Amino acid sequence: MQETIQQMSNQVTEKWNNLTKKQKIQIGIGIVAVIITIIIISILMQPKYKVLFSENIESKTIADVANVLTENNIKYHVINNSTNIEVVEDQYQEALMYTASSGVTENGMTLEQLLNNDMSTTQNELNLKNKEYLKNSLQNTLVKIEGVQEARVELVVPEEKNAYLQSQAESSASIFLTLSKPLTSSQCEGIANYVALSVQNLNTKNIVIIDSTGVTLYSGPEEVGTSLGKQQELKASAENELKQKVINLIGNMYDDVRISPNLILNFDEYQETNENYSSQGDDPSRGVIIQENEVKSSSKNGSTGDIPGTDTNGGDTITYQNEGEATSESRDSQKEITYAPNKQSTIYKKNSGDVDLDKSSLAVNLINNRLYKEEEVQLLGKTWSEFKEENKGQKILDVDETVINSIRNATGIKNVVVNAYENPIFLDQEAYVIDYKDWIPYILVVAVLILIAFVILKFRKQEDVVEVEPELEVEEMLKAVKEQVELEEIEIKENLETKRQIDKFVDEKPEAVANLLRNWLTDEDWE
Structure with a gap:
């Protein structure tokens, strides 16, 4: 190799x-x-890279994030002295999802840092650390709520040396939210209740929540009754629910369904109390005895007694029968009974925010799209611009009565108007673009x-x-031929001279020639 x-x-x-x-x-x-x-x-x-975090974070957190990205096969580069990470732009959303679900990017004071104290730590420092840990804990919890991108919590907790004064002092909180979608009043109220229960001596009346646009989302509990904002929210919620019902009913039958409800909600508070009385048993005058009073008295009159005086008469006393003298006796009895008849009390309270179906109305527009292609129209012999001008308007379609009845029965609203239209869509022939x-x-x-x-x-x-080789002229060619002939004559002369010398050698030394031939023959036989 x-x-x-x-x-x-x-x-x-x-x-x-x-x-x-x-x-x-x-x-x-x-x-x-x-x-x-x-x-x-x-x-x-x-590939193009995109920075993952808007702000630089700790190197330890960067290491945790790098491990998460490596486990999920996401390409990344560590930048800014190991305080940030950039990922491939096509994998940016996946990187955000994995890092958020892993929880490694939650910043702020940890429980380990809170408990890391020594003898030199003062009570004020402990209070500040407790407050900071509580703030970060609340912020990390709030960002997990759907619709909340970022959260910032500021707490004001009074510090009193006296334990009684400390228990009586009220705390306050302000919450700043960056939202990806609007929150309902119920969600804002839930956030306020959660924060109030997490902070000592904090009442919901001392909590204010605003968003990044400066709108106040919560500023304490509402007064008795339903506020205007909550009324609008209830109405919007009821209308969205009604829209969804109609879409589920006829959405697959048309290309587009546009619904415009006008729901009338009654927010009047109404309470009615009814009391019904009835007798007990067969006797309408009798019932359960709730009170009974009875009074009795008696008196008796007898014969005349001894003669008045200081001394009693001794011996038998002579009595005389008087014609008008007699003994009398009287008795008196009174009884008072109070009966209670059967009593039935009924309290009727009307719900606030009920939909008045008789006064509400609903308008529905049904749209079917019709496609026109330029290449198909050209086959009809018309120009594309003329055809679009002739058919650019919407056409009114007939609506089946069964569709209207279905909407009425599904929503409970009798005042329903349904219109149907055909919407033209013109598809231009695509030009080949490089x-x-x-x-x-x-x-x-x-x-x-x-x-x-x-x-x-x-x-x-x-x-x-x-x-x-370049072509030679005639004179040069003749000269070259002449030189060639001379060379050939020289070679012939040299050959003749060589032959003459060989013949002379053979004539003069025949024995040497014989030995030479013998040696040549011997060498050839050996080979």
């Missing part, structure tokens, strides 16, 4: 040395052009191949050149 390489190297060196200076320059230029072309193609084919950017790599490759082929052909053509 080494000998083959050495041989090829020698051949290349030999061919290179045989080239002229001009040929060497051409080959050098060709090689440089090939290298430049390869570099340009490599630059054009390199995107030169897509063809640049192929053009460069072809150019390189042509350049290489040109250099190879140029090199081989030089090897195949045969030098042709």
Whole structure:
């Protein structure tokens, strides 16, 4: 193998040395052009990168993010002294998803940092660390709510030396949210309740939530009743639900369904109390005894007694029968009973925000698209511009009564108006457009191949050149023939002289010639 390489190297060196200076320059230029072309193609084919984080973060977090990206086969580069990462632009969304789901990018004070204290840590420092940890914990929780991209929490927690005053002091909080979509009032109220329960002595009336546009989303609990903002939210929610019902019902029958509901919601608060009384048992005058009072009294009158005086009469006393004198007795009884009849109380309270279906209305526009292609219209013998001008307006279509009845039954609204239209769509014939950017790599490759082929052909053509002797004039030809004849005569004379010397040698020394021939024959036999 080494000998083959050495041989090829020698051949290349030999061919290179045989080239002229001009040929060497051409080959050098060709090689440089090939290298430049390869570099340009490599630059054009390199993927574009996008910075993953808007702000620089800690190197330890960068290392965790790099591990997550490596596990999910995402190409990345560490930049800014290991404080940020850039990923391939096509994989940017995937990188965001994986890093967010892994939770490695949650910034702020950790529990380990909170507990890392020593003897020199003061109480104020501990309070500040507790407050910072609580803020970061709330922020990391709020960004997990759907629709919240970023969250910033500021807490004001009064610090009192007296424990009683500390328990009575009220805290406050302000929350700044960057939203990807609007939050409902229920979501804002839930955020306020969560923060209030997480911070000591914090009431929802001392919480304010705003978004990045400066709109106040929450500024304390609402008063009794339904606020105007919540009324609009309830109405929008009811209308969206109604729209979805109609779309689910007839959405597949038409290309486009446009719904415009006008729901009337009654937010009046109404409460009614009814009390019904009835007797118990068969006797309508009787019921359950709830109170009973009875009073009794009696008196009795007897005969006359002894004579008045200070002393009693001794012995038997003489009595006289009086005609008008007699004994009397009286008795009195009173009874009072209070009966309770059956009593039934009914309280009727009307829900606030109910839809008044009789006063509400609904308008539905149904649209079917009709496609017109330029190449098909040209077959009809019309120009494309004239055809579009003639058919640019929408056409009204008939609506089946069953569709209207279906919408009424699905929504409960009787006042329903349904219109149908045919919408023309004109498809122009696509012109063939060449995107030169897509063809640049192929053009460069072809150019390189042509350049290489040109250099190879140029090199081989030089090897195949045969030098042709220039044509001689007549005088030069005659001179050359004369010189050739003279040379042939000299050669003949030399041959004759050699033959004469050989004959003389044979005549003078025949024995030596015989020995020489014998030796020649012997050598041939041996071979």
